[in-house]
Amino acid sequence: MFDLPPRARVLLAACWVAGQGALVVTAYGRPDHIFGFQMFPEASTIEIHLSRETARGDVPALRGEWGARDPSGQLRHFTWRDRIRDPVLGSLDARIFASYGVDAQLARLQRALDDVADHVPEDGETVRLRADVRVWKNGRSPSTVTLTSHLRRGG
Amino acid sequence: MFAFVRRWRDEVGSTYVLGEVRLALGVLLFWNAWRAARELEQGYFGDVFHWPIVPESFVPSHALYANIVLAQLLLAALVVAGRGARLALFLSAVAGIYLLCCDRMQFHHNRWALFCYAWLLSLSPCDRSLAIGRPKSTTVGPLWAARLAQVQVSIVYLASGGSKLLDPDWRSGLVILERIRLHMAATVSQGGMPARVLDGLSRPEVASGLAKLAIATELGLAVGLWLPHTRVFALWWGVCFHLTIEATSSVEGFTWLTLAIYALFATPDVRARKVFYDASRFRGRLAGRAVSWLDWLARFEVKPWAPDDVRRGRSVVVVRRDGTYATGVRALAMIARCVPSMFVLWAPLALVASFTESGDASAGA
Numbered sequence: 019m020f021d022l023p024p025r026a027r028v029l030l031a032a033c034w035v036a037g038q039g040a041l042v043v044t045a046y047g048r049p050d051h052i053f054g055f056q057m058f059p060e061a062s063t064i065e066i067h068l069s070r071e072t073a074r075g076d077v078p079a080l081r082g083e084w085g086a087r088d089p090s091g092q093l094r095h096f097t098w099r100d101r102i103r104d105p106v107l108g109s110l111d112a113r114i115f116a117s118y119g120v121d122a123q124l125a126r127l128q129r130a131l132d133d134v135a136d137h138v139p140e141d142g143e144t145v146r147l148r149a150d151v152r153v154w155k156n157g158r159s160p161s162t163v164t165l166t167s168h169l170r171r172g173g
Numbered sequence: 174m175f176a177f178v179r180r181w182r183d184e185v186g187s188t189y190v191l192g193e194v195r196l197a198l199g200v201l202l203f204w205n206a207w208r209a210a211r212e213l214e215q216g217y218f219g220d221v222f223h224w225p226i227v228p229e230s231f232v233p234s235h236a237l238y239a240n241i242v243l244a245q246l247l248l249a250a251l252v253v254a255g256r257g258a259r260l261a262l263f264l265s266a267v268a269g270i271y272l273l274c275c276d277r278m279q280f281h282h283n284r285w286a287l288f289c290y291a292w293l294l295s296l297s298p299c300d301r302s303l304a305i306g307r308p309k310s311t312t313v314g315p316l317w318a319a320r321l322a323q324v325q326v327s328i329v330y331l332a333s334g335g336s337k338l339l340d341p342d343w344r345s346g347l348v349i350l351e352r353i354r355l356h357m358a359a360t361v362s363q364g365g366m367p368a369r370v371l372d373g374l375s376r377p378e379v380a381s382g383l384a385k386l387a388i389a390t391e392l393g394l395a396v397g398l399w400l401p402h403t404r405v406f407a408l409w410w411g412v413c414f415h416l417t418i419e420a421t422s423s424v425e426g427f428t429w430l431t432l433a434i435y436a437l438f439a440t441p442d443v444r445a446r447k448v449f450y451d452a453s454r455f456r457g458r459l460a461g462r463a464v465s466w467l468d469w470l471a472r473f474e475v476k477p478w479a480p481d482d483v484r485r486g487r488s489v490v491v492v493r494r495d496g497t498y499a500t501g502v503r504a505l506a507m508i509a510r511c512v513p514s515m516f517v518l519w520a521p522l523a524l525v526a527s528f529t530e531s532g533d534a535s536a537g538a
Contacts, residue, residue: 020259020296027182027317030296034321035328038289042332052280055332058422059340061351101222103215104278115355126224126278133222156342157351 049125050118060119065152066110066127068098070144071166079147082110086143094140101134113154120153127151128165135167146170181320186441188314189471191294192255192302195262197433198291199252201426202265205287206245209272213242223276232275241268252291255304262295283427286329290434293322319437326434327395334391343388346381353380356421390414398438405510408435409520416517436470436513443471446511447492448504452477457488464489464508472511502526 022030045054068079070086077084082098102108106117107130116123131147138144147167152160212218217235225232233241245268251261269288273280298314301307337343353374360366373379390410397407412432419428448464451457457477465475478490491504499507506522509515 020263021298021315022296024182028178031317031321031324034293035324038325038328042328045332050277050280051336052277053285054336055282055286055329056336057282057333058348058352059336060342061348061355063355103218103221107222129224130222156347157354 050122060116061156062116062120063113063154064106064116064120064123065113066107067150067152068110069148069150071146071148072143073145076148080111082108084144086141088140089142096138096141098134101137102130104130113152116153120155124151124163124165131165131167135170138170141170144170182317184316184320185313186316187443188298188301188312188441189303189443190436190439190441191297191299191314191319192304193469194319194433194436195255195258195294195299196253196303197429197436198262198287198294199249199254199258201287201430201433202252202262202269202291203246203249204426205269205284206242206249209242210246213239218276218279222278224278226274226277227271238272241272244268255300256306258300258304259295262291262299266292266295281425282329283425283430286325286427287430289325290322290430293318293325296321316441319441322434323398323437326431327398329431330391330395334388334395337384337388338392343384346377346384349384349387350375350377350380404438406520408438409516411435412516439470439472444474445494446473446507448473448475448508449478449490449492450475451488454488460489464512467512467514469513470511473508502529 041053042055045051045056048054051059068082070077070079070084072086079098082102083096085093085095088094098110099108104126106114106123107127127149131149135144135147146169149165151163151165153163154160217238219232219235219238223232245265248261248265248268252258252265266288269284269291273284273288296318297316298312301312301314337348340348342348353371357366357371357374361368361371374383394407394411394414397403398411400407412435415428415431418424448461450461450464452461461475461477464473468475473491487500487504489500489504489508491499491507493499493507502522503526506519506526509519509522
């Protein structure tokens with residue numbers, strides 16, 4: 019099964035090299051550059067601060083924890099880390115190394131915000147989640163990037 | 174061009190080293206599956222935030238994922254044992270790539286590289302040596318897939334070095350400077366490194382030089398590993414490069430994976446050189462025993478001798494491929510060149526040997 023005839027060897031090798039080449043070149047178009055073998059792309063750090071947008075204004079969610087009333091009016095407790103186990107995205111309010119670069123972590127964070135927003139149905143107050151990210155790209159002076167989750171239904 | 178393709182396509186050689194690379198990949202696949210099993214104890218990735226490349230409906234259930242991880246462990250054991258190893262390598266690669274596509278949060282270059290190499294090795298006759306239940310014999314087989322795995326090594330270096338070359342922050346040394354500051358500051362504060370070393374490495378001109386060296390190394394290795402005159406030095410430089418990365422960064426099994434694949438660059442023959450040792454001397458017997466144990470790539474035929482004009486007064490004499498003799502530090506350099514665990518010593522020993530006038534003799538001496 020694995021002993022290919024000579025002509026198939028050439029075909030497979032050509033496909034393999036072309037496929038790897040395509041993955042490497044197109045990796046620049048993916049925020050996390052996966053399949054691109056871009057080792058140690060950056061030495062950036064980030065600090066994520068989570069907050070919630072509610073009808074009464076923005077409310078910080080220190081250490082990723084917050085309390086909110088459910089639709090029946092009962093107070094409930096929510097934790098970012100219930101859904102987010104990733105060591106980088108799970109480290110809120112602390113400066114941390116941005117593995118695979120800032121773009122990769124921001125892309126992941128955007129999806130994490132949407133994911134958490136979708137998985138707290140008991141939260142009747144939060145309209146959407148917001149992350150203010152301080153970014154030190156390769157040691158330069160910090161800049162701030164703000165990401166928001168999509169609007170929550172019933173928030 | 175066609176002649177080159179035909180030569181690559183039809184090349185045959187010893188499959189001994191392929192068996193060793195298979196063994197190393199089996200261990201790394203097992204370690205990878207073991208890590209996944211340990212992580213599963215902390216919780217199933219599909220129950221929390223994950224980012225699939227495939228549609229969500231293709232992500233396995235908790236129970237199916239547990240079974241896939243168990244299967245990966247069993248497949249890795251088969252790879253190590255050499256029983257059904259090629260199918261096991263192929264299935265390990267397919268399962269691993271599938272799981273990477275189920276959650277790109279778990280993507281790491283070393284894991285992707287491991288599955289690529291596993292796939293390519295499954296196409297080579299890697300089960301003909303070092304397999305349980307197979308007679309211990311030297312076999313010959315097609316090497317085209319092993320050569321393709323070597324091409325993959327160059328692709329990795331080109332992609333990595335090329336991305337750094339295109340990045341102004343990398344070229345200028347900014348990335349490496351910040352990495353030094355971030356990672357080594359902790360080492361210094363724990364007393365693991367003198368502060369003046371950090372100060373020296375943290376100078377912009379030093380970081381800039383290191384960055385250019387890293388880029389040149391990766392791009393140079395992509396080519397140098399293929400050229401007969403630079404191959405051994407490229408392998409030595411690559412080993413030092415990867416061991417430095419292993420000592421300073423966390424790269425899971427990437428160092429050991431790359432070093433295992435480096436073995437494919439060895440000339441595909443066995444025992445083409447000879448080591449003669451003086452069995453009447455303790456040093457000779459010790460050297461003979463050590464070379465026998467450490468000669469994992471089967472480069473040497475190790476034999477006791479009856480001393481003659483060349484060998485008299487020598488504990489060890491090495492006979493090279495071309496029939497010339499090496500003694501003293503030249504013999505030691507030759508052994509270091511061929512013995513994986515001593516390979517880092519090859520370049521310094523070869524440098525010392527190049528300054529010595531004695532140590533070479535012709536076959537007819």
